[in-house]
Amino acid sequence: xxxxxxxxxxxxxxxxxxxxxxxxxxxxxxxxxxxxTWVEPKLVCEVVYMAVSRI
Numbered sequence: 633x634x635x636x637x638x639x640x641x642x643x644x645x646x647x648x649x650x651x652x653x654x655x656x657x658x659x660x661x662x663x664x665x666x667x668x669t670w671v672e673p674k675l676v677c678e679v680v681y682m683a684v685s686r687i
Contacts, residue, residue, distance in 0.1 A: 648675060 637645075652672040657663070 649669075649671050652674050654670050654672055657668075657670050658673075
């Protein structure tokens with residue numbers, strides 16, 4: 633199962649995300665303590681499902 637993202641799109645997205653990185657989680661209670669990179673909520677995407685499977 634693929635993402636549909638090619639290398640050029642991934643690199644473009646990474647550059648956009650790098651510009652909106654923040655140093656702290658934007659929540660009072662941080663939902664995840666592992667290694668994460670938080671970003672400002674400035675980008676929007678549209679998701680289309682071709683099929684949904686049950687596991």
